[in-house]
Amino acid sequence: MNKHEKMHAVLKEKFGFDDFRPGQAEIISALLENKNALGMLPTGGGKSLIYQMMGYLRPGTVVIVTPLLSLMQDQVSRFNYMGEKSVIALSSLMDAQEKYSVLHHLNNYRFVLISPEMLNQEAVLKAFANININTFVIDEAHTILSWGPDFRPDYLDLPLIHEQLGFPPLLLLTATATKAMQADLMQRFNVPMEQWYVYAQSVDRPNIYLHNEVLDTNADKDDRLTTLVKQIPGAGIVYVSSRKLANTLAEQLKQTTGRHVAAYHGGLDNVARYRLQQQFMQNDLDVIVATSAFGMGIDKDDIRFIIHYHLSQDLASYMQEIGRAGRDNQAALAVLLYVPGDERIQYHLLDASLPTDTMLAQYMDKQIDAASIGVERARLIDYYIAKHLGLEQMQSLFKERRIVRSQALQSMVNYARQPEDLRNYLLQYFDDAPTSLDFESVGPAAFNLNVVGLPAQLAAKNSLPAQHWPDILKQLFK
């Protein structure tokens, strides 16, 4: 069997597909030729299939660096669903004994998911250095740039870790990186340019209808939200910027729209989160009101609409979030509701996430401790202290970050205020070629669901879930 026959055989046997989606075969092929790859595929483009395939195409352990614990668990769950048992998430949830046991049997696993913080621990790194790494995958690789400098500094060490692991085949995956970001990512790794293979697809999702509205007041926005949720059929996500608001809005929408709505945020326990995800996937729930924690690991291809009640922190996040709609390639809808001044929330979050000059000075002078500035922030500063950065260097670094992130946020605000040509604004931001596609509108008056052409929805489930325990047991155990 030649390489391509083998790839197709594995695709069929393990995943039940006959054909690859654009980019998948190209990237896998390059990896099999021992190249390092940067894959930029739009959200929903089937990025995870690439490293899943690698696990079956050559020996060794596929190591997947993943930013979020919840995402890791979702991925493990998906592997389990596929029938793959040789997979483990090395996470902070493990106790010392569990971790020890996994590290001593690392090469027994075909897939290991891990956070950069965990991987950056000496004992962990040593264990990984001793195994045959099939592919070293950095999922959501743009986080190296967006989170590394001021939130999760261990991301900045990934190139060094790659080196310490003996330069295993590298795969960077992202859905949202501008050309400049792609170049920045690659040059951080100590890999000659000719050993890179880059596959970059446009970020555009032509099946997603874009619609923005600028409204006068929050009351207007609430009204519009209610109307839209009532009106747009199918499953949807409403993004907001706080847990509290997620709860309030979900309750409000439940009352006013009669649809099945629930709030989803980082404060939920594991089982509650599981139930909501499954309910959403099985269409028991229509609408999830969520903070950005929701959706990264969601495997639902028929989400029909995404409504942003608040701005995202930048356009890369915005593309990620709206990209969760319409993965079945049928028409879907992305609505951005904006009231002038909404950006204050995002600026506030931005300020709160960066250490101030005084804070830096006092912490380095040991006048205040980690608890009073927040453990994460202290960890960030400690990271730079360990890299021998002085106070002034750090102050100017964070000042620079504030500027960069404010600019990114400003682009988001500008998008929200665009009077027209939404898609080309986005494409231009990501250095993509302009399109002549006219699948968008601005303003409440221009909104017309018929133009979007959403696919017909299956009739809602009529049967109410069982209420009484004898019926529930019957359903559970036949």
Next chain:
Amino acid sequence: MDSTFLLTFFSEKQPRRSHVIFAILSQKTTGSTEYWGLRYQLLDWLGLLPKMNKPDFEKVVADLLKERLLYKTEPGLYALTEKGRRAKVAYQAQHYQLKQPADRYLKQTASFMPLFLLANQIVSEYAYRNQHYYPIQVSLKERQLIKSWFRQQDKKQLIDDWREGLVGFLETLPAVDADHLAQTWIGHGLTGLNFDQLQMNPQWTDFDFYLWQLDLYTQLISYIEENLHGQHPMAQLYQLVGPRSYLSDSIKASYEAAKAGQTLPEIAQHRKLKLGTVQEHLLTAAIWLPFAEFPYDSYLTPAVTDYLAQHLTDADIDQWRFNMVRTSDDITEFFLFRLYEIWQTKQEQAHEQA
């Protein structure tokens, strides 16, 4: 958790050390915090919130102070204000009150719950011979335990036994509770309902719901212990967690030796421990065991109690300090002082309850 819930652990009459309350709730106790837990009658709450961290706890205490629900009597010691007392009463009236706090700890209900949910899901999917599903994500250790549990089961009997076990238990509950509990379960074609999707008490929060579940699963464990034979799949599942004791094996060994009449230096010598360690073991045993099970008389001789009673005259045991009775550097003096405090406290509390 609603921060007002923490008022449950404060009193308007007895100023209490916040760090003791934190140590008990998060199960990070020492001999000293356990003694104070006994004084505050809060030991039943051991380990209720194992994941709570100190900064978060301190922030809640600071908020309660700011809202004038608590006041500081001296550094680290707090009591309820009148407003705090009323808020505590109001909270208790509106929210779920854990009925079996001590059993919850001894039966390890919180560790049993995730195992039960996953086992229940696995049995349900097995009933449909379905292997294609998203399992509830649990820790690696829990997953391995469940895997070996499932492997051991007699597959011909599993589904019937499991179902019958559940029927037997649910029949012991009020119908409303049984319905609500079953509605939370996950299995084939059923995703289970979260608290806010169940039609329960609208004044409750997720935390009340958690406490409610702790009580019900504690009852399930009691049902398993009392009604199901050791080979029953549910009994085997519970054996993965098992009951626990307040006393470690080492403490038990020291206590048994003391009860059998060995002196403390003899125990220390036989068990190759420091005398201070043996004394700590016995103090821990005295704190946790019922009054009648500890040989107080062996240590608190009339001469000792007379001396201590003469020097510790304050009616409020909380005010007693070791330096009121100390005469030398002999560590046994502290052992006797603390044991006397425990002895007096237990009698006082028995008297109050009577």
